[in-house]
Amino acid sequence: MDTPDMFIRAADWAHARDFGCPAGLALRRVLLELTGPPRLGACTLDGPVPLPAWPVREVSVRWPVTTTAVDAVLLVHPGPLPAAVRARLAAGPQHFLVVPALPAELPEVPLLDVRTRLLAGELHALAARHPAVARELRGIAGQAVMTSARPRVAVIGPEPGDVDLPGMEIVAADPHVDAVLAVAPAGGWTVADHPTLRDAARRAGRLISTAPLPADVPGTVVLPGQSPAAAVRHALTLPVTLPASRPGAWLRAADQLERRRRLLLDAASHTDLPALARRHGLTPDTPPPPWEVLSQSLFLAAVAALTLGRAAWFLGPVPGLLAGAVAGLVAGGMRWRTGRREARRAWIRRESARILRTPPAEATWLRRQLAKET
Template structure:
């Protein structure tokens, strides 16, 4: 029987010692609760989740790159070799990543208790470090987690001059893991005797597409690879810094018409939500919706003090002069007060709906046409949508 790791015991003792209602203690207890029970397993390809049932496991719907997936183990279904970017993500963790060839292998997957405990120790360590940014009192627990493991980056060196490439490899071997294939975290491009030429563009661009992190020892021709990072004066330090950032991905070009359709659907959904709140008179719900979008709505609609004072003076005057007319006057005053209040409520709803449609990214109040109008205008000016 596997014993409870010391880290879990220390964290649980800390959480139990917090006072009732303490947000930090509640967050830590929730984290510990997530890391107990059967293994949580997600199965996916690099394109989509895979529906699989594994006996004795809690299945988690997962999409690549499985960030914040809530799983202990990610089974990546991918026939053949994995691209370098994918391998880099798998090495980062903190979940356990397993490369399998087909769905049948996933159905037969099992994980040992001791291996699951090791994975959950890493998840607990990462969770505590993340919570410590929100709750400074948790920093006392971070030393118990031990230093964060930072494996040496895997580096592949390319270039048109084999001699120069070998020299750079020799310089880097004491500091990084030098590899010979695209299964790397960073690509270092070494120029030839005359620097980088346009003829080098295919290999440079292919290296960027396959790995996503590129360090160059010499400037590239304009437009060859804008994402490349200059090596600077300290190549090893630059590699470590680049490896610590997510691999770059090229965002596919989306036709502007598709963006317009998406914004129109969002606008209609927003209008329907506001209309529903308006019909139900839920001003509190409207304020909560505005708060989600960083807006502060006007104060609650109230009748002016002067207006109420005038109505009260009229009623008192009628009581003194012609008390027999009091019921009629009360009816007339009540109707006017009601109508005036309704107008102020309608004005409040109009202002609230307008504030939720403002384009806060535009310069100057006069240019605020709303985010949807802004997108349409930009598309029209660029000539991509007529």
């Protein structure tokens, strides 16, 4: 089994870093985790499911499985999947297997492909946390590795017949599909078929027809000489026709984005603020220099040393010097510690307020689109 080039490049880069480099240490931990035994978990939409005695490292997972500490997930679900669940399956980067029940034997998992996707994601995450080496880490990761899943296509029509769609899964009686292929009768669509076509276009977002569609039904038409499979594959590359949003949905989405940003800022530490500032298009502000706190600490240390040293001088020069030195170290050290903590907290409050004053791009776009429509 050949080692992917991304792993070799990442290992060489981590090995070449200086001793104690945080990015190199973090990447070594990632590589150590991704070169161990296969990590497998199972769950339903409601909770985790224990695995049989398989030769893997079992990971307890819960839907929607946001952890990267698992390579493959068995989703135990006997019925059709909602659209949100299928979107999560397609997003990856883990490998998902949907099964009605746990199989008796360990299923086959494309481990190298999965771990290559996971490593690429970890490299991009490290690049966001360590801007000084971000370009090198992104160069190792290369282009985003996309997951691929078999498209689910429904075939409808008065007489659909046998349609060959290689590389796709033809499903029946399931509204959650990626596209709908409408096979028209010999005379084309009639007025009685229009409601069915509208409903199919609204549910799937992609409607492909073998005959011209009504003017008020969005979709594509199979061209002369084009196979239905080629037409479906072309339609899958086009943007999905989104249904009309409910009144107030855009405003609620914009408000939710702004609330989520405030929560992220409240929970952010001083190491997260530079990345948040770059995400908002701002130049990250550096923490305040420690010179003011240092001068205060030295002044208090000198005052404490002189005061206590003079008070203890009657015991002798040596006890007086020792008492002064101890008092200076304690007073100066305490002032240095509290001063640095107060300065960092003030900087975090100031930087969070600066980021919060910048309008979020996503919410601004939603409000602008709403203003255009109204």
